[in-house]
Amino acid sequence: MSAQTAEKLAYMVNQIARNMALDDHPVASVADHVTAFWTPVMIDMLLAQDSASLDPVAADALKRIAEGRIPAPQNSATDPAVHGSDAG
Template sequence: MSGQTEAKLVYMANQIARNLVHEPHPAAALADHLHAFWTPAMLRQIFAHLAAHGEDGLDPIARTALAELAAGHAPPPQTKATDPAHHGADAG
């Protein structure tokens, strides 16, 4: 795993956190988003990066969300994008 890939994942998590800041529970919304849309490999990479380099550079919302996911806590759907009641089940 390259440092460039890790830096991109940190950047992406921060960017998504900034977009979700106005949600009622932004850290839960981010955790939900990452759980729903990031691949397991992406999550493993960012967790490995955090284990090796700490949380420097992460937005506080991203820190909280990633800590929840790392602890195995996946929140229930937080937004219309991740709630099957709003968009139906996976067509696959």
């Protein structure tokens, strides 16, 4: 997709952030909206973009989305629930 499309996505997520600014939990509301209604391709494009053009609420929502996109284990050999984790 083009740079113009990425700019449009940034514009859209900023609009969503402004509309949800008065919610009790605006960052969570924006993150929930984006994950519920946007395609994975749209989200990936936005995550790949520099967050300087984003409203602070939108930027925090995207950080929250990115943190939740940890891939699931591919098989039992990579599943910490099966083998535990060496992380302290």
